[in-house]
Amino acid sequence: SVVTVGELAEAIGVSAVEVIKSLIRRGIMASINQQIDYETAAAVAAEFGVETEERVPEVIQQASAAIEHQLREGAGDPEAQPRPPVVTIMGHVDHGKTKLLDAIRETNVAEGEAGGITQHIGAYQVEVQGRKITFLDTPGHEAFTAMRARGAQVTDIAVLVVAADDGVMPQTKEAISHAKAANVPIIVAINKIDLPSANPMRVKQQLAEVGVVPEEFGGDVPVVEISAKQRLGIEDLLEMILLVADLMELKANPNRPAIGVIIEAKVDQTRGPVATALIQSGTLQLRDVVVVGGTWGRIRAMFDDRGRRVRRAGPSTPVEILGLLEVPEAGDLLQVVDDEKTARDLAEERARQRRAETFSEMRVVKLDELHAGIEAGETRELRIVLKADVQGSLEAIQNALAKLNEETESVGITVVHSGTGAISESDIMLAATTGAIVIGFNVRPDVAARRAADASGVDVRYYNVIYHLLDDIRAALSGLLTPET
Ligand code: GDP
Numbered sequence: 001s002v003v004t005v006g007e008l009a010e011a012i013g014v015s016a017v018e019v020i021k022s023l024i025r026r027g028i029m030a031s032i033n034q035q036i037d038y039e040t041a042a043a044v045a046a047e048f049g050v051e052t053e054e055r056v057p058e059v060i061q062q063a064s065a066a067i068e069h070q071l072r073e074g075a076g077d078p079e080a081q082p083r084p085p086v087v088t089i090m091g092h093v094d095h096g097k098t099k100l101l102d103a104i105r106e107t108n109v110a111e112g113e114a115g116g117i118t119q120h121i122g123a124y125q126v127e128v129q130g131r132k133i134t135f136l137d138t139p140g141h142e143a144f145t146a147m148r149a150r151g152a153q154v155t156d157i158a159v160l161v162v163a164a165d166d167g168v169m170p171q172t173k174e175a176i177s178h179a180k181a182a183n184v185p186i187i188v189a190i191n192k193i194d195l196p197s198a199n200p201m202r203v204k205q206q207l208a209e210v211g212v213v214p215e216e217f218g219g220d221v222p223v224v225e226i227s228a229k230q231r232l233g234i235e236d237l238l239e240m241i242l243l244v245a246d247l248m249e250l251k252a253n254p255n256r257p258a259i260g261v262i263i264e265a266k267v268d269q270t271r272g273p274v275a276t277a278l279i280q281s282g283t284l285q286l287r288d289v290v291v292v293g294g295t296w297g298r299i300r301a302m303f304d305d306r307g308r309r310v311r312r313a314g315p316s317t318p319v320e321i322l323g324l325l326e327v328p329e330a331g332d333l334l335q336v337v338d339d340e341k342t343a344r345d346l347a348e349e350r351a352r353q354r355r356a357e358t359f360s361e362m363r364v365v366k367l368d369e370l371h372a373g374i375e376a377g378e379t380r381e382l383r384i385v386l387k388a389d390v391q392g393s394l395e396a397i398q399n400a401l402a403k404l405n406e407e408t409e410s411v412g413i414t415v416v417h418s419g420t421g422a423i424s425e426s427d428i429m430l431a432a433t434t435g436a437i438v439i440g441f442n443v444r445p446d447v448a449a450r451r452a453a454d455a456s457g458v459d460v461r462y463y464n465v466i467y468h469l470l471d472d473i474r475a476a477l478s479g480l481l482t483p484e485t
Helices: 005-012 016-025 038-047 058-072 097-110 142-149 170-181 200-209 234-248 340-361 367-375 391-407 425-434 447-456 466-478
Strands: 002-004 035-037 086-091 123-128 131-136 157-163 186-191 223-225 259-268 272-281 289-292 295-303 318-324 333-337 381-388 412-420 436-441 460-463
Touching (some): 002 038, 002 340, 016 038, 035 340, 058 333, 058 340, 086 097, 097 123, 097 131, 097 157, 097 186, 097 234, 123 318, 131 234, 157 170, 157 234, 186 200, 186 234, 200 223, 223 234, 295 340, 333 340, 367 466, 381 391, 412 425, 425 447, 460 466
Parallel strands (some): 086 157, 157 186, 381 412
Antiparallel strands (some): 123 131, 272 318, 289 295, 289 333, 295 318
16 A cells, blocks of 8 residues: 555654655655655654554455465365466577577477467467477566566476587576576476587586486486477477476366466557466456556457467466556566456556555665664665776675675675766666665766766765775674765
């Protein structure tokens, strides 16, 4: 729920000025009509000795409860039926993710499914041994991460592509971390085995070293050797996916109103907002009224991944939908509701909440006030935007900060962005939105940056000796930094 600064002041019986001052102490510059989120409001109220209890609007309460119930108890639902696995392909750049997605899709088309030209809608389904598999066809882990950031988990299985001639690379490791963090099982596809320089055994050893232990080494990770280019091993990979899926016993109830996640969305010149939804549970039908993130609509038309018009879409099916009033974001939840009024209320409330949250997250942090925040238990992280004159000093500072980070227990130090060159306006904006301070080493802000810093109140500090910089941060963490005047 959301309140304005004025409403909050009235509710806790202090003047709006007092509330605004309290917000400024938290790094939030607000006017009397600004909406703030519940968490922020509760913290301000607590400062004035007022306890609060969140009152979630009823529409939101009911909608959230329905979603939670359906997704959590989906598998235990007596009407639940097996559903196709949803697979994401991840891996280092150039290791063959796109080629593999194409190979899988084309292998399947060659098998002779009638009608339709493949359309890029963000996901597609193939049929193997009479069973379906859904692939998200945004290669890489942007989609995966963006959706997880919004709390949506759509992937059941991750296929990790590793080129046999190149081995485990930085983005391979990143992909592994993402999959593990999301608790998604990994199948490794060692690609490009057609190359003379291919060395699958070395790849498996490297994988074992980073904790992805192949079955052949006694681990639990299936490995399939493929050539996306020459279409070798593709069937083996698909069968392996089905095998892993079987162990997971993926189920959902198709006989109820749909819940899904948006995986792509855009505005089409002639068709208006177009979004691809991946249905997670239930069945989406033509004419259904849906709420999607902060917008809503009535399903006017639906298309499958071959561009064919469809009237319904069940669990694990991707469909392109028309009829939304605005363009949603990837990761937004789609939910069917009873009528347009509920949809409108729900969408409005969600949109309000989102605006308030975004605003409350924009906080300005002052290094010399850091310790007060730590003591109050509000600060657990010091974020830094770091600019330096040359790469060498940048690396030296980053290493020193990393070391300092290990020494300090109470607060984590995070460099949200680093680079060489003058401090720019975009550095200041980034700091303002992420609640970071800006550190310039042997660099100065340009004119626009200086203006932005003044306007936003972002704390910008300049150094030309590394240990002075570290001393200040250490002092700030322990509350010994004397305020700059
Ligand atoms: P992505 O960045 O992971 O999506 O990689 P791509 O699918 O774009 O592939 C990168 C390059 O590797 C392209 O030039 C592909 O033609 C090539 N490639 C992909 N798979 C294979 C393969 O199995 N064998 C060989 N020799 N080349 C491949």
